[in-house]
Amino acid sequence: MEALQDLLERVRLSESLMNDTSVSSTARIRLETTPDEDWHCLQCGEVLPWTVIPMGGRYLHRREQCRCERETARLVAEVETRELTDRTMRTWARFPVDFRRITFADVRAVRGMERAIQAAKQFAEGFSHSHDRTLIISGEVGCGKTMLAACVGNAIIARRYWVQCLNLVNYLESIRRTWGRSDAAELMPEPPSPDLGLLVLDDLGTQAQAWHHDHLYNIVNRRYMNHQAMLVTTNCRDERELLGCIGQRVLDRLLHRGDWVDITAPSYRMAEYRRRKASK
Ligand SMILES: [Zn+2]
Numbered sequence: 001m002e003a004l005q006d007l008l009e010r011v012r013l014s015e016s017l018m019n020d021t022s023v024s025s026t027a028r029i030r031l032e033t034t035p036d037e038d039w040h041c042l043q044c045g046e047v048l049p050w051t052v053i054p055m056g057g058r059y060l061h062r063r064e065q066c067r068c069e070r071e072t073a074r075l076v077a078e079v080e081t082r083e084l085t086d087r088t089m090r091t092w093a094r095f096p097v098d099f100r101r102i103t104f105a106d107v108r109a110v111r112g113m114e115r116a117i118q119a120a121k122q123f124a125e126g127f128s129h130s131h132d133r134t135l136i137i138s139g140e141v142g143c144g145k146t147m148l149a150a151c152v153g154n155a156i157i158a159r160r161y162w163v164q165c166l167n168l169v170n171y172l173e174s175i176r177r178t179w180g181r182s183d184a185a186e187l188m189p190e191p192p193s194p195d196l197g198l199l200v201l202d203d204l205g206t207q208a209q210a211w212h213h214d215h216l217y218n219i220v221n222r223r224y225m226n227h228q229a230m231l232v233t234t235n236c237r238d239e240r241e242l243l244g245c246i247g248q249r250v251l252d253r254l255l256h257r258g259d260w261v262d263i264t265a266p267s268y269r270m271a272e273y274r275r276r277k278a279s280k
Contacts, residue, residue, distance in 0.1 A: 041066040090154070093163045095200075099150035107151060112265030113144060119261040120148045123231070124155040129197070132227035134258035138234050142267030145233035149200050152231055161197030166219075169203050172212055192219060198229045205234040205245040213247040224253040237262065 040047040046066040053060040065073065090100050104124075109117055116137055123135045135152075137145045146165075153163040171189055178184040192199050201219075223230055232254060236242040239260070243251050 039063050041068060044068040085160075086157070089157045089160075089162065093153055093157060093165055094167075095150040095153060095165045096146065099147055099154075101154065102147060102150050103154055104151045107144070107147065110265045110268070110271075113263050116144075116148060116261045116263045119259060120152050123259075124152045127156050127159070127161065127198070127229065129161075130227070131198075131229045132257055134230040134232060134254050136232045136234065136254065136258055136260045137263065138237055138260065139263030139265070140267060141235060142269040143263045143265050144268055145263060146202055148263075149202060149231050149233050153198060153200055156198055162193070162195060163198045163200065164192050164196050165200040165202050166192055167202045168216070169206055172215060175215060194222065194226065194228075196228070198231060199223055200231045200233070202233050203235070204232050205236040205242055213250065216246055216250050220250050220253050224256070230254070232258075 038047045038049045044067040046068075048063045048066060051062045053062060093100075104117070104121055107113075107117060116139070119135060120137070123133065137148055139145050149165065153165060157163050174187075174189040178187045181187060199219075204216075220230070234242060236245060239251065239255065
């Protein structure tokens with residue numbers, strides 16, 4: 001009780017002094033503590049000597065931080081670092097902005113989606129550095145494939161694995177734009193980093209041209225050879241259809257350690273549109 005009253009008194013005193021600019025820093029210290037004595041923390045009890053620094057006719061009193069102050073500073077720095085890392089990892093993952101913070105708790109399990117949700121959850125929960133599986137999520141446009149992929153990605157990012165979502169349509173288009181240009185090497189999009197915990201290949205299957213196959217093969221084969229995890233979303237409904245789009249070499253490597261799950265639910269965008277239309 002004594003200690004609390006002392007503390008309140010100290011706070012009251014220092015507040016009134018803060019507002020009084022006429023008081024020199026020496027006087028300020030004098031009123032807060034006896035200068036002949038070392039400073040002692042009322043919270044952790046640590047006793048610390050003052051260092052007196054002459055400053056233009058005045059004296060500045062400095063001391064080291066006590067145990068509880070050091071601990072508070074450490075915790076603040078830790079939280080700041082954690083938040084910064086989290087933000088960086090999520091931005092870097094390049095999921096669509098709407099999905100940057102989405103989790104499984106946000107997903108409404110409509111009919112036809114349950115199995116895919118289950119498979120995605122299992123994939124995320126069982127994820128580790130030695131995870132070498134490939135999960136393929138298929139379904140029609142707008143059925144929630146990329147959303148589920150983002151749920152997996154975010155769950156893994158929360159456990160500090162680096163994740164990147166590569167939209168293949170955009171990626172291959174950026175490569176195509178470099179053709180015939182003298183500065184092609186500079187404009188060429190960066191291939192996915194080999195250090196990624198998980199690579200998401202979003203929208204696989206519209207890549208029917210031979211040069212697409214070579215680029216895809218390079219990406220997929222490197223991860224396959226290194227036993228690294230992949231998550232694929234595709235509009236193709238089965239292996240045969242996907243084969244026609246990406247070729248045998250790529251398909252082989254995806255399916256060898258892969259699991260395929262199909263979303264039979266229709267487009268959620270269309271479903272929302274129909275609901276809105278019906279309610280009018
Ligand atoms: Zn202390």
